[in-house]
Amino acid sequence: MQSQADLMPPSSASPSDPLLRVEGLHVSFRHPVDPPTEALRGIDLTIERGEMVGLVGESGAGKTTLARAIMGLVPQPGRIDAGTISFRGQVMADLGDDALRAIRGRNLAMVIPNPRSELNPVLTVGEQIGNVVRHHLGLGRSAARAAALDMLKAVSIPDPARRLDAYPHELSGGMAQRVVIAIALACSPAFVISDDATSGLDVTVQAQILDLLRTLIRAKDSSALFITRDIAITAHFCDRIVVLYAGEVVEVATVDTFFDRPTHPYSLMLLAAFSHSADLRRRWTVPPDETLPGAxxxxxxxxxxxxRQPRCTSEHPALRRLGDARAVRCHFPVGI
Ligand SMILES: Nc1ncnc2c1ncn2[C@@H]1O[C@H](COP(=O)(O)OP(=O)(O)OP(=O)(O)O)[C@@H](O)[C@H]1O
Ligand code: SF4
Ligand SMILES: [Mg+2]
Structure with a gap:
């Protein structure tokens, strides 16, 4: 059987290419009457091999849209207006549908919340994991079943041999999310996106699943983009943080630098929102009755x-590099 790996185009990648590079990405959603929503407005982002990057920002910032664009799955009525996404030096838009599907299935994986919607209710857990490895790795039926069992063990499902023949409705929410992770990681993808993957699960199960995800991603030397509205999660799981606001990257920093010396006023507002200090929250938050119309x-x-100062409402700030792994989009960054 021909595996999807055989469909991969010859790679022009050089070892110095980052695993993923997003350049000048604009994505908008069209509406019948209203003007389009500009969900992403010129995103630049690179992710290196083996790196775990946290993507934070409030609801509507564009996190999921960026994840979907990377997967090549911007939903209707959305469209990519400009920019490129390259994987291992290969511009994704230059690839044909088959090659794109092969890369997506074999090398890119996305884990989202609500695992039940991800699982097929009429196939057993073993069949669902097995189908993925048969299709993408070209394994035969019994090897695929063995690989499925290995994955259930890897995601610490209790009694894995029995669960192999279970249907999704027989699993708890936490177990179903573990199965979704098993499916996503079954082919050892080079790049994994977790889009708020554990929201909706109780806090203890959330922590266990995030830990598990990180351990598996590290063990396979994959890279990951961890999307979350909870900035505290990134402190434990990521090497670098990217802050998104209204479709723009406003700060990029290593986790240590970010939590020690954040520079963008929005980053400080986000961090203050998670702090116990009411004073800090007051200091970085403009009261709702003082917010201005759009700038x-x-x-x-x-x-x-x-x-904000007069220059802020007349001149759009560029994303400025402050060092190798650091950048900020602000005319008056904090502490610089
Ligand atoms: N399918 C869609 N149709 C129309 N507009 C959309 C669609 N998906 C996203 N948008 C718009 O794009 C912008 C970014 O949305 P997105 O879902 O990417 O944000 P997010 O950061 O993932 O938010 P959340 O934290 O709530 O998941 C929002 O203004 C949203 O309304
Ligand atoms: S450019 Fe001005 S308004 Fe924008 S974040 Fe910086 S200080 Fe605030
Ligand atoms: Mg989202």
Whole structure:
């Protein structure tokens, strides 16, 4: 049987290419009457091999849209207006449908919340994991079943041999999410996106599943993009943090630098929101009755920024590099 791996195009990648590079990515959603929603407005992002990057930002910032764009699955009525996404040096838009499907199935995986919607209710757990490895790795039926059992063990499902023949409705929410992770990681993808994968599960199960995900990703030397609204999660799971606000990257830093010396006023507002100090929250949050209307051509965060100055509402700040792994989009960053 020909495996999907055989369909992969010859790679022009050089060892210096990052695993993933997003350049100048604009994505919008069209509406019948209203103007389009500009969900992503010029995203630049690189992820190196073996790196775990946290993507944080409030609801509507564009996190899921970025994840879907990377997977090549922007939903209707969305479209990529500009920019490129390259995987191992290969521009994804230059690939044919078969090659794209092969890369997506074999090398890119996405784990989302609500595992039940991801699982096929009429196939057993073993069949669902087995189908993935048969299709993408070209394994025969019995090898696929053995691989499925190995994956159930790897995701610490209790009584894995019995669960192999279970149907999704026979699993708890936590177990179903473990099965979804088993399916996502069965082919050892080079890049894994976790989009709020554990929201909806109780806190203890959330921590166990995130730990498990991190252990498996590290063991396979994969890279990951961890999307979350909970900035505290990134401190434990990531090497680097990317902060998204209204479809723009506003800060990039290593986890240590970010938590020690955040520079963007929005990052400080996010961190203050998670702190126990009411004083800190007051200091970095503009009261709702003082927020301004949209800043037009200026900084998108200006209406909510405690540091805004006249220049902020007239001039759009560029993402400025502050060092190798650090960048900020602000005219008046904190501590710089
Ligand atoms: N299918 C869609 N149709 C129309 N607009 C959409 C669609 N998906 C996303 N959007 C819009 O794009 C913007 C970014 O949404 P997105 O879902 O990417 O945000 P998010 O950061 O993932 O938010 P959350 O934390 O709530 O998941 C929002 O303004 C949203 O309304
Ligand atoms: S550019 Fe101005 S408004 Fe925007 S985040 Fe920086 S200080 Fe605030
Ligand atoms: Mg989302």
């Amino acid at each position: 037009g051509e200026g900084c998108v965060f200006a209406p909510r920024c405690v540091r």
